[in-house]
Amino acid sequence: MSAALRLHDVTLGYDRNPAVHHIDGEIAEGALLAVVGPNGAGKSTLLKGLMGALKPIGGRIDRGALGRRDIAYLPQAAELDRSFPIEVFDLVSMGLWRRIGLFGGLSRADRARVGEALSAVGLEGFDRRAIGTLSGGQLQRALFARLLLQDAPVILLDEPFAAIDARTVADLLQIVARWHDERRTVVAVLHDMEVVRRAFPETLLLARRPVAWGPTAEALKPERLLEARAMPEAFDDRAPLCDVHAA
16 A cells, blocks of 8 residues: 655654654555644644645655645634634535636536535535534534545544534544545544544554554553653753754
8 A cells, every 4th residue: 555645754843843753654545544642742733744834844744746735634623713704605615626726616516516515414505604603513514515525635634523512523424434435545633532443543642753653452552642641741842953862
């Protein structure tokens, strides 16, 4: 199985302050990978590096033939401005930009595809609702509909199941499973270990550096979770240089 993404001694951070250190590894094409770890462990930073929004301080990320449009990204809900005056239909139709361009018009077939995506996530009849009127679970369903239309081979999800109801989590996990069946590469930052154990065969346990990366049952052994919880305190955010061995 070929790799979708390769990380070569990657260190990522902000203003040269490292947030996640020395990651080596491959994310295989078609992988279903959970990224877990304590708060401040660098999980969201890693996703931003994978998508190309954050340039590594050290090392490199090899995306092969993947372009920016081949990587779909779902940010944390807290990063979304729900007061923005946009309707559900328009939010979801943004998923077609990869194919039609930013200023391309929607054909009748395109509008039908938006409707199909809304139906796939259980939002029939919500197309003219303002996004500010949606519940947290409904908004997440709409964002998954947008991802469906993006039709990207690599999908990055940052806490996709945070603060939503169990029924929505179950429905969205079915979409994630379908992506996996289609051999798309899915990387998701998650906090619910039961969801990780049940639905994600591979896990990266991160705590500013990789603690474990492999089969989920191995990565989430109790002793490794204890190690991960202690690790963020071993690093100084003010350090201008990255020296994981001295930490």
